[in-house]
Amino acid sequence: MKIKIITTVLLLLGLSTLVRAQEKTTSPEFLKYTNSKWVDSVMKSLTPKEKIGQLMFVAAYSNKGKEHEIEILDLIKKWNIGGLVFFQGDPVTQVRQMNMYQKQAKTPLLGAIDAEWGLGMRLDSTISYPYQMALGAIEDNTLIYNLGVEVARQIKSTGLHLNFAPVADVNNNPENPVINYRSFGENKYKVAQKSVAYMQGMQDAGLLTTAKHFPGHGDTNTDSHYNLPQINHSLERLNNLELYPFKELINAGINGIMVAHLNIPALDASGKPSTLSKAIVTDLLQDRLGFKGLIITDAMRMKGVTNNNKPGIVDKEAVLAGNDVLELTQDVAKAILEIENAVKKKVISQVDIDNRVRKILAAKQWAKLNHYSSTPSKELIKDLNSPKANLLKRQLVEASLTVIKNDDTIIPLKKLDTLNIMSISIGDTTKTVFQKSLSLYTKINHFNLGNNADAAIISTLKKEIEKHNLLIVGIHDSSAFPKNKIEFSKALTEFVENLPSRKTIVSYFKNPYSISKIKNIEEVKGIVLTYQDNNITQDIAAQLIFGGVSANGKLPISIGSKFKSGDGITTSKKIRFKYTLPEDAGLNSKILNSRIDSLVQQAIANKAIPGAQVLVAKNGKVVLHKAYGTHIYSDTTKVNLSNIYDIASVTKISSALPALMQLQDLNKFDVENTIDDYLPYFKGSNKADISLKQILTHQAGFSPWIPYWQKTLRKNGSYKWNTIKKDSSARFPLKITYNMWLHHNYKKKIFKAIKKSPVSDVKKYKYSGLLFYLLPTMVEKITNTNFVDYVNANFYNKLGATTLTYTPSKKFNNSSIIPTENDYLFRHNPIHGTVHDEGAAMMGGISANAGLFSNANDLAKLMQMYLNMGTYGNEEYISSKTLKQYTSVQFPENNNHRGIGFDKPYLTYKGENSNTAKDASKESFGHTGFTGTMVWMDPINDVLFIFLSNRVTPTRDNRKLYTLNTRTNIQQVIYDAMQ
CATH class of the missing domain: 3.20.20.300 (Glycoside hydrolase, family 3, N-terminal domain)
Structure with missing residues (x-):
């Protein structure tokens, strides 16, 4: 008892000094x-x-x-x-x-x-x-x-x-x-x-x-x-x-x-x-x-x-x-x-x-x-699941992401055109949200390994790794709570411990303590910690790697001797799209989602379109990215976000035009020059002395279009001998359809038809696509480079816009390509996998008038570059000075609302007959396409809108998309959601 009393007294004395005042x-x-x-x-x-x-x-x-x-x-x-x-x-x-x-x-x-x-x-x-x-x-x-x-x-x-x-x-x-x-x-x-x-x-x-x-x-x-x-x-x-x-x-x-x-x-x-x-x-x-x-x-x-x-x-x-x-x-x-x-x-x-x-x-x-x-x-x-509540969750995840390794500032990834990327999700045997989100930024080859992967599977995978120069590894945790343990097979453990360190980024979705149990993991080039594994951590981690978000997190615990509490590398500010909720950009998600859904469904119900893709971005943040409907009316195949559409005349601002702006910055092109300065073929023609600026603003008096295909026909409906054959040959190498092959010299006939076409003496706004058939050749003459190679190398590959392409059937299965018209006049076939525009088809599918295909996401990258006044992904493509010039009205005194190549809002708003939403700023710009497409950028409000559809299926005579005014009504919803 005495000992117990002494112990208690000592304890109380200790407690008396335990807490400072x-x-x-x-x-x-x-x-x-x-x-x-x-x-x-x-x-x-x-x-x-x-x-x-x-x-x-x-x-x-x-x-x-x-x-x-x-x-x-x-x-x-x-x-x-x-x-x-x-x-x-x-x-x-x-x-x-x-x-x-x-x-x-x-x-x-x-x-x-x-x-x-x-x-x-x-x-x-x-x-x-x-x-x-x-x-x-x-x-x-x-x-x-x-x-x-x-x-x-x-x-x-x-x-x-x-x-x-x-x-x-x-x-x-x-x-x-x-x-x-x-x-x-x-x-x-x-x-x-x-x-x-x-x-x-x-x-x-x-x-x-x-x-x-x-x-x-x-x-x-x-x-x-x-x-x-x-x-x-x-x-x-x-x-x-x-x-x-x-x-x-x-x-x-x-x-x-x-x-x-x-x-x-x-x-x-x-x-x-x-x-x-x-x-x-x-x-x-x-x-x-x-x-x-x-x-x-x-x-x-x-x-x-x-x-x-x-x-x-x-x-x-x-x-x-x-x-x-x-x-x-x-x-x-x-x-x-x-x-x-x-x-x-x-x-x-x-x-x-x-x-x-x-x-x-x-x-x-x-x-x-x-x-x-x-x-x-x-x-x-x-x-309980309000947009505000969900946005807070995303904000917390984003702010928590911690980069503990970033050799050579590899994160965020830059120069996408130099990267051949492979991803491996470890611990999940199906394609993960992480991998799907990575694919939003560029083409990536995806593979998966279960926790019990054996040596044979891993051996095969190693051969695939050798074909790539960058490996992105997601290490996942399937448990409800982040376990502090590693449960890999012996073969998988050895694989992870021997990752090719100088070309690997690891996104670690497990309990961070457990990373200490993986030998050599600290040797890889980049490591991102997410602290737990769910759809949002996977999505935002992928965005971090590509610069859609930045990292600011600091490690709250020490990880063995590898990393210490407080470690954490701040990455550069976002350089590419962030995919997020409307509220993150100050928009009302209820207005944006419900009303856009309603307008698209109205168009589908009225058979104005069978389906569509819609993308909205604000402040460089993609806040709506949806697919609707089916490929065609008679099919049950649903449109998905990876499907690609014929973007028709949106090609005009997506192919040769960016090339010309870039060449102008390089002092290799001047829009004030005339067409014959770059295409001597037109010297002495009725177009020789007309400036390219006038032509690109549709101010030159050119004819709107020429039905080139009609020149291939005899009076009895058969094809002239030097135009089209049913089978390919050296003389007829240009594929229009599987049973239509065009003569290799027919491009010259198109040029000749353009050269001989009349020019009006009245210089006022009159839309014409004729120059755009010539622009690829003009770019080739200036650059001494194949046109498609040039735009791929200087724009699409750098942007990671891998579906933005000509002749899509060479790269993609037809199941990924949205069909257009059932052509009963020229091709006598449903058009699927080839360009809808007849003239572009007769150019081998490669024209600046039409011919490009894309999904909304990849097209948006190019358009966001415009909206950023020439930069995207930490690269400058076009100077802001040149972009401002091209996106400005050039001849307002002549009641011409057009920019150089770009469409602009009408000088006076015309209600439902206007080409833009009521609240679109006068500084906004974009273009529409005959197949039912529209892209529009508003630098004042930092808004990007993309609408892709195939309203021409089954026939171009279907004009309901216009009478419903679907595209500009959707565009107005964006402004309403901002208010």
Whole structure:
């Protein structure tokens, strides 16, 4: 006994020096209601037994049916329990149940939940935000505060009032089985700062909070759910490290603190779990640290406290230790009986019980339960998954991504035309979201390896790797929670440990601690950490690698000896498209999505088009990218985002025009010169003295078009001998269809027809495509390079626009190419895989008038380069001076609204007859195409709009797309969504 007394005295002396003089703490705001009229009135209405009942919080589930509801109602009515802690289920049922339970409760119930990373931790159909370790990587704590505000909104929307969060444990043990990724990290200062930010966001939004797991569960290798962990640190260590975040939270005014089940000899030599220790709960937490808020036990059904402790008695011990709320007591009746007997025996005073109940009631009043009203559930799922809430999740993931290796600043990737890229997703045997998002930027060959991949499969894969000069590896985690382990086959382990380091980027979707278990991984050229594996982390990691987003995250923990806490390389600002939600660019997603969907579906229903692709970008962010309908009316093949369309006259601004602008910057071309300066063939013609600027602005008086194909026919309908044959040969090498081959010299006939075509003396706006048949030859003469090779090398390959191409059937299966018209006049076949425009077809499919094919995404890259005034992907293609010249109105005095090659808004808006939306700026520019396409860029509003369709199927006579005004109506929706 004497030894025990001495030990206790020494311990108390230690506790007296454990905490330095506290800063002035901010008392929890709810305490101002401790002696309010409402609390007084409730206290008067309660029997001693009912008061004890207020200390009890029991588990509730919204997925266990009526029998469970009856059990909860019985506890509420019989024992007047203080609150419910909700676990698995769905939000609508939870709201219904909570409303029912509140109606039956004599004293309003406090509803609590473990929602450390949002409601998704417990409820289906709700959002799971990043785990705290990922949040620990974020530099901007404003985002953590915003998370707190949003989580509070969502929890309150489901009828609850208290979140058992934040986790304030400093995780300095990589093998910690219970905290680990749930902690903000190993740096006590950052853990404290982020815990405070999260707490303040929740409390400012009207939610009660609870810091856990006091006095610090971060340095254990035992899970207190199954056993009692022991922490053998000194008082000084505990004071300086484990307790630090809790002290900061107390100073900041946190509502509650949850006490863990831990054996900490330095704080209590008796070996009691900290939950049952007066030395820890009362002497340390309340007296030394000055905490006056709610003290809540960790779950009283966990084996860390129940081992060797009987139900009821253990609850009494927790109350004696100084706890206010007993969370998930095993047996409410026994707990109340034991505490009631302790009061009768004066082991616990009634005043002490009353003070705790007053504290709980004060918290209820702060949560407005003194004026309780039922929680509505109408459109709850939609509200919980609002665009704002989802955008916050993306923002948090983006801010958390951490680049811990970036040799030669390989991230973001540059000079795409020099890269032959292969991706491997390890741990997932089907094409991943990561791989799909990588493919948004350029052509990539994708492969997958399961965790059990054998040597034979890997050997084959290594041969494929040799064909590529860049390897992007995604290492995935299929578990619900990020495991701190590697579960690869021996062959796969050896493969990962011997990746070709100088040409490999690794995106690591597993628990970052586990990367220390992979030999040589630090030798690769680039490493991105995402902290967990889901569709959003995969998507944004891919965007990071290509510069759609930048990296700012800092490693919140150390990874063995490979990487240290605080490591993290900031990458350059975004250089390519970011694929995101409309709200990220300041647009209303409801307006944008619903109204554009409606307009496209209207066009499909009216058979104006069988299908379409629509892309909208704002501020360089793709906020809508959708495919609609089918390839043709009589088919069930749905349009997907990778399908390519004949873009028709959009070719005019997508092929020779960018080449001419670039050549002008190189002083090899001048738009003020005349056509014969570059094509001597036209010297002495009626077009010789007309400037290219006049021609490109449709100001030259040229004929609109020439039906070249008609010149191939005799009067009896057969083809002239030197025009078209049914089979190919040296003389007839140009394929129009499988049974139509054009004479190799027919291009000269087209040039001759253009040369001989009339020119009007009246120089006013008159649309003509004739020059555009000549421009590829002009570019070839200036550059001494094949035209297609030139535009590929100088634009499409650099942009990563791999589907932006001529003669698509040479690269793609017809199943990927959207058909156009059933041509009964010239080709006598459905047009599929070849250009719709007859003249372009007779140029071998290569013209600047028409001939290009693309999907919306790849075409958008070129258009965004224009919108950026000549730059994209960290490269300048065209000077801003030249682009501004070409995209400006040239002859307004002649009522000509055109730019140089580009279409512009009419000088005066003409309502439904205008070529643009009402709100498109006068500085905007773009082009439309005969097949039903439109691209438009607005530099004032930084908006890009792309619409691809095949309205000419089955016939060009279908003009419903025009009469419905679908394209410009959709364009107007973008501006409406901005407002």
